[in-house]
Amino acid sequence: MATDTSASAPPEHDAIRKPKPQARTLQRREDVLRAAMSVFGQRGYNKGALVEVAEQAGMTHAGVLHHFGSKEALLVAMLQYRDGEEAAGVPGRAQTEGPAFLGHMLDTVEENTGRPGVVQTYTVLSAESVTEGHPAQGYFRDRLDGLRDKIAGVLAEVTGRDADESEVRDDASALIALMDGLQVQWLLDRDAVDMPRIVEKVMDELVDRLTTRHPAPPFPRPQD
Amino acid sequence: MATDTSASAPPEHDAIRKPKPQARTLQRREDVLRAAMSVFGQRGYNKGALVEVAEQAGMTHAGVLHHFGSKEALLVAMLQYRDGEEAAGVPGRAQTEGPAFLGHMLDTVEENTGRPGVVQTYTVLSAESVTEGHPAQGYFRDRLDGLRDKIAGVLAEVTGRDADESEVRDDASALIALMDGLQVQWLLDRDAVDMPRIVEKVMDELVDRLTTRHPAPPFPRPQD
DNA sequence: TCAAATTTACTTATAGGTCAGTAAGTTGAT
DNA sequence: ATCAACTTACTGACCTATAAGTAAATTTGA
Numbered sequence: 001m002a003t004d005t006s007a008s009a010p011p012e013h014d015a016i017r018k019p020k021p022q023a024r025t026l027q028r029r030e031d032v033l034r035a036a037m038s039v040f041g042q043r044g045y046n047k048g049a050l051v052e053v054a055e056q057a058g059m060t061h062a063g064v065l066h067h068f069g070s071k072e073a074l075l076v077a078m079l080q081y082r083d084g085e086e087a088a089g090v091p092g093r094a095q096t097e098g099p100a101f102l103g104h105m106l107d108t109v110e111e112n113t114g115r116p117g118v119v120q121t122y123t124v125l126s127a128e129s130v131t132e133g134h135p136a137q138g139y140f141r142d143r144l145d146g147l148r149d150k151i152a153g154v155l156a157e158v159t160g161r162d163a164d165e166s167e168v169r170d171d172a173s174a175l176i177a178l179m180d181g182l183q184v185q186w187l188l189d190r191d192a193v194d195m196p197r198i199v200e201k202v203m204d205e206l207v208d209r210l211t212t213r214h215p216a217p218p219f220p221r222p223q224d
Numbered sequence: 225m226a227t228d229t230s231a232s233a234p235p236e237h238d239a240i241r242k243p244k245p246q247a248r249t250l251q252r253r254e255d256v257l258r259a260a261m262s263v264f265g266q267r268g269y270n271k272g273a274l275v276e277v278a279e280q281a282g283m284t285h286a287g288v289l290h291h292f293g294s295k296e297a298l299l300v301a302m303l304q305y306r307d308g309e310e311a312a313g314v315p316g317r318a319q320t321e322g323p324a325f326l327g328h329m330l331d332t333v334e335e336n337t338g339r340p341g342v343v344q345t346y347t348v349l350s351a352e353s354v355t356e357g358h359p360a361q362g363y364f365r366d367r368l369d370g371l372r373d374k375i376a377g378v379l380a381e382v383t384g385r386d387a388d389e390s391e392v393r394d395d396a397s398a399l400i401a402l403m404d405g406l407q408v409q410w411l412l413d414r415d416a417v418d419m420p421r422i423v424e425k426v427m428d429e430l431v432d433r434l435t436t437r438h439p440a441p442p443f444p445r446p447q448d
Numbered sequence: 449t450c451a452a453a454t455t456t457a458c459t460t461a462t463a464g465g466t467c468a469g470t471a472a473g474t475t476g477a478t
Numbered sequence: 479a480t481c482a483a484c485t486t487a488c489t490g491a492c493c494t495a496t497a498a499g500t501a502a503a504t505t506t507g508a
Contacts, residue, residue: 024507025453044355046270049497063454065499120354127351130344130411131268141412148409148416167425173409173417174402174426181401185372187354188365192372193397201391202398209429249487273463285464287488295464 029067031057036078041121044128045075045136072135075125079139082121101154102203109179110196116187123183148172159210171206178202253291255281260302265345268352269299269360296359299349303363306345325378326427333403334420340411347407372396383434395430402426 035056039048050061050071057064068074096104112119129136149163151172156163163169178199185193259280263272274295278285292298320328336343353360373387375396380387387393402423409417 028453042356044268044270044352046268047355050499051497059453060455061498062456062500066452066454071498124351124355127348127408128268130408131271131348132266137412144409144412145416170418170422170425173406174422177402177405177409177417177422178398179401179405180408181403181405182397184351184354184404185368185397185401188361188368192369193401194394198394198398198401201394205429205433252487274465275463283487284489286466286490289465290486290488 025067028057028059030081032059032064032067032074033078033081036074037082037121038117040075040078040125041117044124045071045134046128050074075135076139079125079136098154098157101150102158102207105151105179106196106200106203109199112183113195116190119183120187123180123187126180127184144176147176151175155207155210158207161210168210171210175202175206249291252281252283254305256283256288256291256298257302257305260298261306261345262341264299264302264349265341268348269295269358270352274298299359300363303349303360322378322381325374326382326431329403330420330424330427333423336407337419340414343407344411347404347411350404351408368400371400375399379431379434382431385434392434395434399426399430 032053035053036048038056039053042048043052050064053074054061054064064074068077125136126140128134129140148169149172152163152169155161155168155172156165159168161168179195182193182195182198186195256277259277260272262280263277266272267276274285274288277298278288281288288298292301349360350364352358353364372393373396376387376393379385379392379396380389383392385392403419406417406419406422410419
């Protein structure tokens, strides 16, 4: 929250050569954030201890508190950092357009297969966030909401439907749910599910169905 | 509040009375288990405190420990109790056959809409269980595995396919993932998703596809 | 030398588990 | 039927970790 970074204006020549105190600080903060991802991912937020985060970042837990103020603030910072990192990972980044976005999602699923830590961080924290007064509740609510909008939009664009159609929105929700749900199964048993294969197939079917049965849903819904 | 046990003097020589003191004990244990479901559901296992469980069951935390030995054992007992309860809720119960099972699943989704507590208990604990050394890990692994088998079997039966086909198994995994994933979204925002509607539609599509394209998958997979 | 970074040393909570004791049964021999 | 011997179901007090947060001292770097 409070961007207490009242620090001086960042010197534009902050090359890698001269590690100014603040340049170095940024690196340390990042170390802490990475450590937080690892610890909160492996243990969850509640059980994850600041001492362990600190250790992995090479300092004491008081040092971590110095940088982030509180455990809660650290979690929030970590979540934002993770978003930024994810966005930065993609070349075209930002808002990938149309079908490319679906492809990008699939790529992510494939990549995730090689980094259970990241998957676990997301899975554990998102589920934990539904508990009473969890600090990440707003974050995940917003994230899911935004993702749903985004996917519905892309789906509409790809299939020539309207993003407001309940069928399209339902499919967006379903796609997100599928990916999240698969992660839990996969984390509990890596060999039990082939995430990329399943997601790809579902995406194909879904786009196909939406495209083929163009204007209206195929069956009348008695209840509604 | 505590020792109201002295109240109704149990008629010792009155025929079909519960012979053992365990009759009452069983009830108390059940109280504790229900309390555990509520507390662990709302706070998760790690943050859920024994004192709170105890309070809700009308005893002290030492009393809870007397019955269950440890917090971990309590969780395991709770999970088993939950299974038993769920099974008991269904009349025909045990192994519902064929298409009836899919209907039963859908009914459950519909019922769940009215009891967020139960949904939350499952959602939070299953995700939490993927963390290092979590006591419920085995439980959820087994549960998901069994459910996958069951659904694959039912799907095979309904559509005339083989339960060993990877497509059928994938669909079983996907269906479970869908339901679990939707729960997270729903718990974070009740109005964001209509769980029963989505699950019903997906089930329909899924059965339809599996039935229509009978023997073999429709398209050759270039990469594999 | 000044300020930020970081440590050391505490404080304050919380929480699981142990333990001795007690009240209310239960059982068995007389 | 009664009473001693024993068991069960607890409670209250206590112990021990663990963990977050704070304050003051110390180091480090420009």
